[in-house]
Structure formats: structure tokens, C-alpha cells
Amino acid sequence: xxxxxxHLFFAMAVAGSALxxxxxxxxxxxxxxxxxTLNPLFARSMVDSRVHEMIFDRLYFHSPITNELTSRLxxxxxxAEGGKAVRLTLKKGVKWHDGAPFGADDVCFTIDALLNPDxxxxxxxxxxxxxxxxxxESKNVALVQFTKIFHNPLERLAIYVLPVHSFxxxxxxxxxxxxxAHPQGTGPAKxxxxxxxxxxxxxxxxxHKLSIxxxxxxxxSDPLVQVRTLQNDGVQGIxxxxxxxxxxxxxxxxxxxxxxxxxxxxxxxxxxxxVYLKDKRSRQALDMLLNRTELRxxxxxxxPNEQNSPCEFISGPFVQSSPYYNRSVPVRPVSDRDTAETLxxxxxxxxxxxxxxxxxxxxxxxxxxxxxxxxxxxxxLSYIGNxxxxxGFGRQEYKIGIDDWNRLVLTGNAQDYDLLVGKWSFGLVExxxxxxxxxxxxxxxxxxxxxxxxxxxxxxxxxxEKARLDTQAQDAYHKLHEKLAExxxxxxxxxxxxxxxxxxxxxxxxxxxxxxxTELDSWKYKP
Amino acid sequence: xxxxWVRTLVRLVVALLLPxxxxxxxxxxxxxxxxxxxxxxxxxxxxxxxxxLAARWNLDQGPWHFFASWMxxxxxxxxxxxxxxxxxxxxxxxxxxxxxxxxxLVAGAGLLNAIGALGALTGMLPRRLHVVFQWVGxxxxxxxxxxxxxxxTLGWIGDGTGALGLRLMLGALVLGLSDAALYxxxxxVHGLVQSERKQRYAQIAVLRGEGVLSNVLPNMLPALAGxxxxxVVHLLSGAVVVEVVLEIDGLGDLLWRGxxxxxxxxxxxxxxxxxxxxxxxxxxxxxxxxxxxxxVRRAPQVEAx
Numbered sequence: 001x002x003x004x005x006x007h008l009f010f011a012m013a014v015a016g017s018a019l020x021x022x023x024x025x026x027x028x029x030x031x032x033x034x035x036x037t038l039n040p041l042f043a044r045s046m047v048d049s050r051v052h053e054m055i056f057d058r059l060y061f062h063s064p065i066t067n068e069l070t071s072r073l074x075x076x077x078x079x080a081e082g083g084k085a086v087r088l089t090l091k092k093g094v095k096w097h098d099g100a101p102f103g104a105d106d107v108c109f110t111i112d113a114l115l116n117p118d119x120x121x122x123x124x125x126x127x128x129x130x131x132x133x134x135x136x137e138s139k140n141v142a143l144v145q146f147t148k149i150f151h152n153p154l155e156r157l158a159i160y161v162l163p164v165h166s167f168x169x170x171x172x173x174x175x176x177x178x179x180x181a182h183p184q185g186t187g188p189a190k191x192x193x194x195x196x197x198x199x200x201x202x203x204x205x206x207x208h209k210l211s212i213x214x215x216x217x218x219x220x221s222d223p224l225v226q227v228r229t230l231q232n233d234g235v236q237g238i239x240x241x242x243x244x245x246x247x248x249x250x251x252x253x254x255x256x257x258x259x260x261x262x263x264x265x266x267x268x269x270x271x272x273x274x275v276y277l278k279d280k281r282s283r284q285a286l287d288m289l290l291n292r293t294e295l296r297x298x299x300x301x302x303x304p305n306e307q308n309s310p311c312e313f314i315s316g317p318f319v320q321s322s323p324y325y326n327r328s329v330p331v332r333p334v335s336d337r338d339t340a341e342t343l344x345x346x347x348x349x350x351x352x353x354x355x356x357x358x359x360x361x362x363x364x365x366x367x368x369x370x371x372x373x374x375x376x377x378x379x380x381l382s383y384i385g386n387x388x389x390x391x392g393f394g395r396q397e398y399k400i401g402i403d404d405w406n407r408l409v410l411t412g413n414a415q416d417y418d419l420l421v422g423k424w425s426f427g428l429v430e431x432x433x434x435x436x437x438x439x440x441x442x443x444x445x446x447x448x449x450x451x452x453x454x455x456x457x458x459x460x461x462x463x464x465e466k467a468r469l470d471t472q473a474q475d476a477y478h479k480l481h482e483k484l485a486e487x488x489x490x491x492x493x494x495x496x497x498x499x500x501x502x503x504x505x506x507x508x509x510x511x512x513x514x515x516x517x518t519e520l521d522s523w524k525y526k527p
Numbered sequence: 528x529x530x531x532w533v534r535t536l537v538r539l540v541v542a543l544l545l546p547x548x549x550x551x552x553x554x555x556x557x558x559x560x561x562x563x564x565x566x567x568x569x570x571x572x573x574x575x576x577x578x579x580l581a582a583r584w585n586l587d588q589g590p591w592h593f594f595a596s597w598m599x600x601x602x603x604x605x606x607x608x609x610x611x612x613x614x615x616x617x618x619x620x621x622x623x624x625x626x627x628x629x630x631x632l633v634a635g636a637g638l639l640n641a642i643g644a645l646g647a648l649t650g651m652l653p654r655r656l657h658v659v660f661q662w663v664g665x666x667x668x669x670x671x672x673x674x675x676x677x678x679x680t681l682g683w684i685g686d687g688t689g690a691l692g693l694r695l696m697l698g699a700l701v702l703g704l705s706d707a708a709l710y711x712x713x714x715x716v717h718g719l720v721q722s723e724r725k726q727r728y729a730q731i732a733v734l735r736g737e738g739v740l741s742n743v744l745p746n747m748l749p750a751l752a753g754x755x756x757x758x759v760v761h762l763l764s765g766a767v768v769v770e771v772v773l774e775i776d777g778l779g780d781l782l783w784r785g786x787x788x789x790x791x792x793x794x795x796x797x798x799x800x801x802x803x804x805x806x807x808x809x810x811x812x813x814x815x816x817x818x819x820x821x822x823v824r825r826a827p828q829v830e831a832x
Contacts, residue, residue: 036611036614037614037615038614038615039614039615042614117575117576118576118579120569120574120575120576120577120579120580121574121575122574122575124575125575174580174583175569175574175580175610175614175615176584176607176608176609176610176614176615177608177615178608178615178616178617179615180614180615180616181609181613181614181615181616182615193613193616195612195613195621195776195780195781195784196774196776225680403787403788403789407567407570408570411570411571413570
């Protein structure tokens with residue numbers, strides 16, 4: 001009798017612990033890298049943006065389902081001060097993760113922090129051109145003031161709100177503040193950064209009810225290891241699956257590929273500060289020497305006439321589905337060596353033997369690529385180098401780590417390079433001004449890789465900034481597209497679909513463009 | 528006149544200087560890098576107002592100012608906050624979390640070596656096993672750690688989840704065996720015993736029917752302490768590779784990640800704690816030497832005919 005009772009006790013204990021394990025097992029997923037910070041004021045990468053979307057709420061956001069501009073924090077709004085301000089009435093009962101009530105003081109604190117020049121944030125610098133100030137009129141009413149009248153002011157309010165109490169009201173926020181490691185948000189999950197990942201715990205709120213108790217972000221390593229771990233249920237999702245591994249994922253019954261609309265496009269930035277690339281004819285020649293069809297086939301595996309290709313060519317700085325894409329500018333799928341040679345000769349190049357020379361010196365191009373892109377398009381750098389070498393240019397190839405890319409390339413300090421292969425990603429708002437505007441002290445051209453400067457381009461970018469109507473904005477960017485296709489600060493390559501992979505026991509997983517986790521509340525996970 | 532105290536004194540002085548000099552050297556090395564440290568941590572284009580950040584982080588008045596202010600804060604237990612590795616995280620907390628796995632790793636490897644040393648000391652370890660240890664010790668720690676990591680990842684050892692306990696156990700094994708760690712210990716202790724056994728006093732003790740070990744051990748203690756110190760320092764430095772490869776959240780891994788991310792405050796603090804541990808071992812050796820010199824009546828070093 002006693003033995004039977006002992007067996008029963010053990011069986012119950014085993015079953016109980018199995019149940020406990022199943023219930024507490026977090027939903028794990030692989031991200032490209034670990035986030036650089038959990039403070040949205042200092043976001044630098046796509047990973048940062050995605051992680052912040054889980055922890056914080058933006059004042060306004062585009063619903064991925066209806067595409068409407070909406071808010072989880074604002075009850076109602078009204079135009080004030082003749083259009084140069086909006087009065088926001090905030091929802092009552094929303095709380096920060098630590099239980100403190102959310103209110104107008106927090107909204108105004110966030111805007112004041114963005115405006116404070118002692119907050120060393122690039123985002124803050126950009127926002128200073130938009131916001132003038134903020135007044136907390138009552139606990140739940142904030143008056144947000146703009147520098148000028150915007151035709152759709154709520155579009156400008158896609159900012160994450162920070163809690164005033166976490167900073168004791170000090171608006172000069174520093175990147176190494178404790179908040180960057182242990183943030184308090186109003187988003188669906190409370191996040192805590194560890195050395196090898198980030199843990200998210202559900203934080204029920206008036207406006208969020210996340211049904212997954214715990215989530216775990218892990219740094220992705222080799223894509224093959226990621227896919228194998230996913231197949232073995234070691235993790236439940238991968239944010240971005242490289243094209244070469246998608247067939248493997250699609251073949252598995254327990255896995256599903258999901259589209260992640262990133263509006264991202266690939267380019268080769270050209271350093272026009274180099275003597276031999278200053279003349280736009282030399283840049284046009286390089287553009288004509290690239291055989292994009294071959295590049296796409298060899299690196300991504302897209303057959304020349306493949307239908308529904310995950311990769312489509314572009315002729316300017318927008319994806320083809322964008323309203324800003326100018327369809328009158330043709331793409332260049334194959335190379336045109338004869339025209340390229342004519343252009344190079346016109347630009348002062350000489351052909352000695354099989355090599356191109358300028359000023360009596362053979363031209364060797366120093367080409368770099370953001371190392372992480374090698375996972376999506378393996379050996380792209382080598383293939384580009386091969387094509388240019390076959391056309392008569394020497395080449396040196398370099399893979400640039402994410403840290404050096406952020407530190408040198410994005411800041412315009414990689415002038416040693418002649419060509420840089422990279423990728424830009426956008427949300428619904430495709431603002432390319434930071435990429436092509438002349439670098440200036442007001443923060444213009446903040447992402448201008450080689451310091452490209454063209455007055456006509458600057459004027460078109462200004463037109464886009466000033467546009468009050470969508471048609472005006474489209475018109476400005478159509479002209480910009482045409483101009484850039486002629487000036488070629490970039491050789492535009494293609495748009496490559498981004499696909500996520502999730503196990504079938506993760507359901508309701510609506511993936512939002514760019515921010516990914518906007519509809520996290522609808523996600524369900526059954527271990 | 529015997530100058531036995533000179534070595535002990537040197538060890539004591541070095542032990543005291545080590546925790547001060549290592550961070551200082553690292554700080555000067557950081558300043559020797561091209562570009563100013565604040566801009567390396569956060570370039571002006573990414574962090575507007577870098578000058579203010581440099582002032583805040585004490586990076587604006589040269590290496591000595593940074594070192595002095597860092598050391599002053601460190602003495603009060605404040606090691607600052609991470610700038611890049613985990614922005615905002617308290618470095619002291621990260622170091623405290625990391626010390627335990629490192630100590631467990633080194634202790635595990637140390638235990639393996641201690642067993643080997645005991646075997647060599649008592650003669651219980653057969654001499655032919657030395658060759659085995661020598662061959663195993665030829666494998667570099669990196670290769671052995673990578674093999675262990677592959678075994679864990681592929682599920683050959685454990686359930687494929689790579690639990691910390693398993694990684695620590697394998698790590699200790701790798702650390703204790705690779706790079707000739709165990710072989711050096713066993714061979715070193717064996718050599719010491721053999722040479723001491725040849726001494727006249729030991730031979731006389733044997734003739735008297737006394738135990739050899741009880742006679743030679745007090746005389747060997749300072750040399751054994753020296754061996755132990757060298758071994759522990761070897762294990763501490765080897766722990767960096769093992770922790771990085773086997774993903775053990777120890778001090779070595781923290782140092783490695785901090786260096787990769789150019790998070791100077793993490794690097795300086797981690798190196799400080801490594802130097803503290805090395806200083807502790809040096810201090811222990813000096814203490815053993817001191818005790819032996821004062822309390823143990825040393826036999827004259829004369830070999831038996």
C-alpha cells in the first residue's frame with residue numbers, strides 16, 4: 001500500500017513538473033544580433049526598433065491590419081494653436097510596467113528629453129526639427145507643439161514614450177543610464193537584457209493582454225544552426241531566414257514561412273570623392289558593368305525567368321511596390337560592356353592591355369560589404385568583384401563587421417573604400433533624405449555614406465519635406481528617383497523579400513511591417 | 528647569510544602592485560589606440576555632444592585622470608555602468624555574476640590537477656599514465672573546447688540543451704587537461720618528490736624506517752606552492768578561451784565581449800578582478816614561503832652518496 005502511494009506520489013510529481021516545464025517554457029526566437037540598447041532614444045539598428053516595439057508604445061502607429069494611423073495611448077486629439085500644435089487626451093488607467101500611472105507628464109517629458117541638446121541622441125536631433133515643446137495641461141491632457149504646420153501632424157507622433165519617474169525628471173538622458181538595461185515601458189512585455197539574450201515577460205495593462213508569459217530573444221549564429229535548432233524545437237522562430245534556407249523550412253510540416261514587409265533594398269554605394277569616380281560617366285559605366293541577373297542567380301539562387309521571385313531589381317532608392325518608385329526609370333538586369341567602355345573612355349580612362357588606367361595608374365577598387373549581408377546573399381562581394389575584374393578593374397575585398405559598419409560607414413568615415421555594398425530598410429514612411437542630403441550641422445544627410453552632395457537632389461529632398469499632400473511628396477520623390485538614377489551615388493541592386501520562420505504551435509502571429517511586434521497581443525504559443 | 532625573504536618580499540610587493548598596475552596599463556593602451564576614446568565608444572555622428580559624454584565618463588583629461596577617478600570609484604565599490612556591451616548595466620553586478628562560474632570552472636580544473644598532484648606525491652599514480660597525460664595535453668584548449676562545444680550542440684553529450692552544469696563540467700575537464708595542464712602538474716610534482724627523495728636526510732629517514740613523504744613534504748612546500756601558483760594562473764588565463772567557446776557566462780567571457788565591443792569600463796574592471804585573483808594566489812605563495820621559513824626546520828640540501 002505504502003509502495004503504491006509512493007509510486008503515485010512520484011508519478012504526480014513527474015507529471016506536475018512536466019506540466020510546469022511546459023507552461024513556463026519561454027517562446028524563444030533568433031534575432032540577427034542582440035539589441036545595442038533597450039532605450040529607444042538611442043536605437044541604432046532594426047533589431048533595436050523591433051525590441052523597443054515589444055517594451056514600449058508609440059504615441060501613434062500604423063495598424064498593420066487596417067493601415068490606419070491609430071494609438072493605444074491616446075483617447076482623442078484636436079488641432080490647436082492654428083495647426084502648430086495638437087492637444088492629446090490620453091487614456092486613463094494605462095500603467096507603466098512598475099505600476100506607476102501613465103500620464104501627460106510622461107509625454108511632455110519624452111518630448112523635452114528629445115529637445116534637450118544634452119541628450120546625445122541622433123533621434124533627438126531629428127525631432128528638434130519637428131517639435132517645439134510640450135505642455136502638460138492636466139494629468140491626461142498634453143499639448144504637443146510643432147515647429148511648423150504639418151499636413152498630417154499625427155504622423156510625426158510615432159515616438160516611444162518614456163516614463164518621467166525613471167529619470168527623476170532629468171531630461172538630459174544619457175546612453176548608459178540604468179534605463180537602457182532595465183527599461184520601464186507601457187508595451188505588452190517587460191524586457192530585461194542579459195549577456196546572451198533578452199527576456200520578455202508579459203505585462204498585462206489596460207491596453208495590452210499578451211497571452212505568452214515569457215519570451216526569449218537569442219542571438220542568431222550560423223543560419224544552418226538556426227534552422228536546425230528551429231526544426232528541433234530548440235527555438236520557436238527565426239526573424240529573418242536567408243533565401244538559401246527557405247526551401248528547407250518550407251519543406252517541414254511543423255514550420256511556416258511568414259512574410260516580413262521591410263521595404264528593404266540593396267545597393268552599392270559609390271565614393272564620388274575618389275578621382276576616378278568623380279565623373280558621373282565613370283559611375284554610370286560601373287552600373288552598366290554589373291550583371292544583376294547573374295549576381296542574383298549566383299548569390300540568392302533566383303533563376304533568370306523565375307516567377308514570384310523573392311528578389312526584384314530596382315532602379316532607384318525605393319522598392320517597386322512603393323508609391324515613390326518611378327516606373328519610367330528602367331532597371332538594368334544585364335550588363336552593357338560596350339556602352340560602359342565608351343563612357344569610361346569619355347571619363348578619361350585608358351585601357352592598357354586588359355586593365356583600366358587613369359592618370360597612368362591602374363585602377364584598383366576597394367570594395368566592402370556589411371558582413372551580415374553575406375548570410376542573405378552569400379559571396380555577393382566576390383561576384384561583384386569578379387564582374388568588375390573581368391571588365392578590367394583591380395579589386396580588393398573587405399567584409400565589414402556590424403560595429404565598424406555603424407561606427408565608420410554610417411557616420412561617413414569610411415572614405416578609404418571605393419564601393420560599399422549595403423542594405424537599407426524602411427517602414428511605411430520611406431524617408432530617404434538622410435541618405436542623400438548633403439551632410440550639414442543641422443543633422444542633414446546623417447546617413448550619407450560617402451558625403452554625396454548635389455544641389456538639385458537637396459532641392460528635391462526639401463520639396464518632399466515641405467509637401468503638404470501625398471501627391472506633392474510622390475512628385476518630389478519620383479523626380480529624385482530619376483535624378484539619382486542619373487547621378488548614381490548608389491548602384492541600385494534589388495529588393496529582397498524578408499521571410500520569418502515560426503513553428504506551427506505559434507499562432508496568430510501577425511507580423512507588422514518594419515516594427516514586427518506591433519500586434520504582439522494577438523500572438524499565441526502552445527509549448 | 529640566507530636571503531630567503533627576498534623572494535617572498537618581491538612576491539608580496541608584486542601582489543600589491545598587480546591590481547593597480549594592470550588597469551593602469553590597460554588604460555594607457557586604450558589611449559594609445561588611434562582616435563580619442565570617447566569617439567571610439569560613440570562617434571560624434573552617432574552620439575551628438577561627444578564632448579559632454581567624454582567629460583561625464585572622465586575621458587576628457589587624459590589617461591591618468593581616467594585611471595585615478597576610476598580607481599577612486601572602484602575603491603568605493605563603484606565600477607560604473609557599461610557603455611556598450613550592455614548599456615546601463617552596473618559593471619559590478621555583471622562582474623559579481625561572472626566570478627562564480629569562473630571560480631567553479633577553475634576550481635573544477637584545479638581539483639583535477641590536485642588529484643593528479645596527490646597521486647604523483649604519494650606515488651599512487653602509475654608512471655606510465657604520465658605519457659597519456661602528455662599526449663592529451665598536446666591538444667590546445669581551443670581545439671578541445673570546440674570539440675566539447677560541438678558535442679553539446681549536437682546532443683552527443685547531454686540532452687542538447689547545453690545546461691550550465693554540463694558546460695561547466697566539460698569546461699573544467701578541458702581546462703584541466705588541455706595545454707599540458709595536468710601533465711605539467713603531475714610531472715612537476717613527481718620531479719620534485721624524486722629530487723627530494725635523493726637528499727641525504729630522506730635516505731636516512733628511509734633507513735630509520737620512517738615515511739618518506741612526512742619527511743620531504745615540509746621541505747617541498749615552498750616549491751609545491753610555486754607550482755600551484757603557476758598552475759592556477761595558467762588555469763585563470765585558459766578560462767577565457769574555454770568560457771568564450773563553451774558559452775559560460777564567466778569573467779573571461781565578459782572580458783572578451785567587453786574587448787570586442789570596446790567597452791573600456793568593462794574591460795578595465797574585469798582585468799582588475801583577474802589581477803586581484805592572480806595577486807591572491809601570489810600572496811598565498813608568499814604566505815606559505817613565510818610560514819615554512821619560520822616554522823619548518825629545513826634539512827641541509829645534501830644529496831645521498
